[in-house]
Amino acid sequence: MTMLDAGLNANQLSGASPVAGRRVIHSDHYNLALVRTVLTTEQIDARSILETASGEVAFQTLRQRGKTEKWRGAKRWLSEATGLFGSTGLGDLDLSSVTEQGGEARVTGSHFTDAWVKKYGPPGQPVCAVAGGYIAGALAAAFDRPFSVVEVACVGQGKSGCRFRVTPLDGEVPFAEETPPLDTPLSLPAPVPPAFDELAVVAALLDVLPSADPEGRIPAFGGTVTRLWAELYNQISFRFEREVPRAMGNKFANLPSLVLVEAGHSCAFHTFGGIMRSDEWRERVVPLLETREDWLHAAVAVINTLGWGTWRVQALVPGERATIRVYDSYEGTGYRHRFGKAESAKCYFSRGTAAALMNLLYVGDITTAPELTPSYYNQLFRSPLSFRAAESRCRAIDDPHCELLVNPLSAGLTTKLLRGLR
Numbered sequence: 001m002t003m004l005d006a007g008l009n010a011n012q013l014s015g016a017s018p019v020a021g022r023r024v025i026h027s028d029h030y031n032l033a034l035v036r037t038v039l040t041t042e043q044i045d046a047r048s049i050l051e052t053a054s055g056e057v058a059f060q061t062l063r064q065r066g067k068t069e070k071w072r073g074a075k076r077w078l079s080e081a082t083g084l085f086g087s088t089g090l091g092d093l094d095l096s097s098v099t100e101q102g103g104e105a106r107v108t109g110s111h112f113t114d115a116w117v118k119k120y121g122p123p124g125q126p127v128c129a130v131a132g133g134y135i136a137g138a139l140a141a142a143f144d145r146p147f148s149v150v151e152v153a154c155v156g157q158g159k160s161g162c163r164f165r166v167t168p169l170d171g172e173v174p175f176a177e178e179t180p181p182l183d184t185p186l187s188l189p190a191p192v193p194p195a196f197d198e199l200a201v202v203a204a205l206l207d208v209l210p211s212a213d214p215e216g217r218i219p220a221f222g223g224t225v226t227r228l229w230a231e232l233y234n235q236i237s238f239r240f241e242r243e244v245p246r247a248m249g250n251k252f253a254n255l256p257s258l259v260l261v262e263a264g265h266s267c268a269f270h271t272f273g274g275i276m277r278s279d280e281w282r283e284r285v286v287p288l289l290e291t292r293e294d295w296l297h298a299a300v301a302v303i304n305t306l307g308w309g310t311w312r313v314q315a316l317v318p319g320e321r322a323t324i325r326v327y328d329s330y331e332g333t334g335y336r337h338r339f340g341k342a343e344s345a346k347c348y349f350s351r352g353t354a355a356a357l358m359n360l361l362y363v364g365d366i367t368t369a370p371e372l373t374p375s376y377y378n379q380l381f382r383s384p385l386s387f388r389a390a391e392s393r394c395r396a397i398d399d400p401h402c403e404l405l406v407n408p409l410s411a412g413l414t415t416k417l418l419r420g421l422r
Contacts, residue, residue, distance in 0.1 A: 021061065022230040023088075024307035024330055027274075028115040028223045030267030030349070034233070035112055036120075037259045038240050039127060044247045047129045051149075052174075053235035054133030055140070058084075059175040061229070062141040074100065077142035085138075089218035089226035090131060091162075098166050100143045105164040107131050109217050111226060113155040113162060126154035128162050130232075135164055140173045179231065182337055189400050191310050191327045196297035197288070202305055204284035223274065230307065234334035237348065257348055261389075264352015265381055272299055273360060273372045282369075292361055293318055299357050300324075308350070309333075309402075319362045324354050326402040332395030345394035347402050354404045356380075358387040384410040 039046045062081060071077055078095045085093040091109040098105055110128050117123075128151055136149040146169040153159040218225050241256040248255075275281050276295070289295055293316055300311045309329040316322045326332070326347065335346040359380040360366040370376055380386060389406045393399035 021064070022307060022330060023227050024230045024233070025225055025227055026233070026306075027220075027225050027267060027271040028111065029270035030263060031112060031226060031228075032115040032119060033263035033266045034236060034260075035127070035130065036116065037263060038236060039129065041240075041244065044240075044243045047132075049236060049239050049243060050129035051133030051136065053232050053239065054130045055137035056175040056235070057229045057232045058134040058137030059141045059173070060137075060178055062138055063177060066141065074142055078138075081138035081142065085131075085134060088228050089224060090134070090228075091217070092214070093131070093135070095135075095138075098139065100145070100168060102147070102166045102168050105135050105149070105166055107162040107164070110155060110162045111217070111224060114217075115224070116156055122158055123156045125156060126151035126162075127156045128154055128164075131162065132164055135166065137175060139166065140175060143168075144173065145169070146171055146173050179338065183340065186333070186336065186395065186398075187400075188328055192312050192314070192325070194297075194301070195313065196294065196301060198301035198304060200288055201285055201298045201301040204288070205280055205302065223270070230330035230334055231338070233349075234331060234338060237331070238335055238339060238346070260348035261352040261355075264349040265356050266352075266377075267349070268353040268356030269360065269377055269380065270372060272302075272357060273366060275299075275302065276360070276366045277369045277372070292367060295361055295367060296322070296357060303353070308353075314403075320408075322354070322358055322404075322406040324404040324406065326350055326404065329395055329402045332402045335396040336398070341398055342394070342396035344397070345391035345402070346396040347391050347394055347404070350402065351389040351391055351404060354406050355387045355389040358406050363387065384408075 035050065038044075038049055058081070062077070062084065065071075065080065066077060071080065078098070082093045082095055085091070090111045091107045094106040094108070097103045107128060110131060112127055112130060116127055132149045132151050136147050139147045139149075148165075148167040148169055150165045150167075151162065152165050153161065153163040155162055213219065218227070237256075237260055241260070244256050245253040276299075285298055289298060296316065297313060300313055303311050307330065308326075310327040312325045312327070314323040314325050329347050329350055331347040331349055332345070335342055363380050363383060363385050364370060364376065386409050387406050388409055389404045391402060392405050393401060393403040395402055
């Protein structure tokens, strides 16, 4: 499966919005930023947010496939569950010691643990809540009963592997069989034609994302990526957004949006910084680019292969501002589909990504391939020159598309910024 396979063709963006089952590509940088943000927020039931989201997505995906393909017997269900887990890039799942009476599940090459230890060192606590939730959902789908799945050992604690104690429970399966349909059908306008040869950029990078290796990892650009469900990210983000003020008080109501946008900053800085510093980009894509603005359009071409929605640069004033329209944003569309009409815009990840791209190009100069160090990150995102994105339209509030307005924090410094780029 290539990047192009995971994305949405612009010609498909009409009629009902494709939400259920949609898988998106994200890097270890974003996955870690999101999960670490949730797990380290005090006073909330963080593991429940992660486990419930992952469990429901696993349950619904496997149930749907099992019914369609008429799976028979526990061995088939468990084999399909391990195969699906491995295809996501989350690691290698071993359910060979698990039956309907319980047992022990194991994960090697855990995506979240590896990323955490690599970036921050061992966390000293179990951090594979997404994997634990997946196991609970998969077993519920296979045996039609609930299971308790507790991580009893984690590489994050210095253990040799990640192990989960599985115990059957009485009662009903705690996951919905399917996501409820939209209460009001949404339609999509035809996207504007691209202003850049997207296919040329995509064709130049088709070989970059291989399939998962034997340990369930998908290596790319010096790190790893996953092919997880948009619904998983949406449930984590938006349940986190609701849980923080409920548990901590309304004075913290804005905290989730701030940290979710920051996760987008971190993702795009590392992911697109890594892409633009890679040999593949330098050898295959840079020869197609003439201006710094072409770099932004090329980055958008890559985004349009990742399943995040179809992005279009509506307006761009170099070094000053950009307007980016997103058709079928998985965040905005997903929120409307799962939670109903929102009172405010919900594309936090997209906002962080749009701002990061402008910062990489115009506050820093990613075209010179600088090292992606913490100090360089602070230079790009902690300066009065830094770009921030606001969302003026969003599918979550029933707008026909999402629209991001990207401007410097201090507009009066634009002249200084432009002078520095010359």
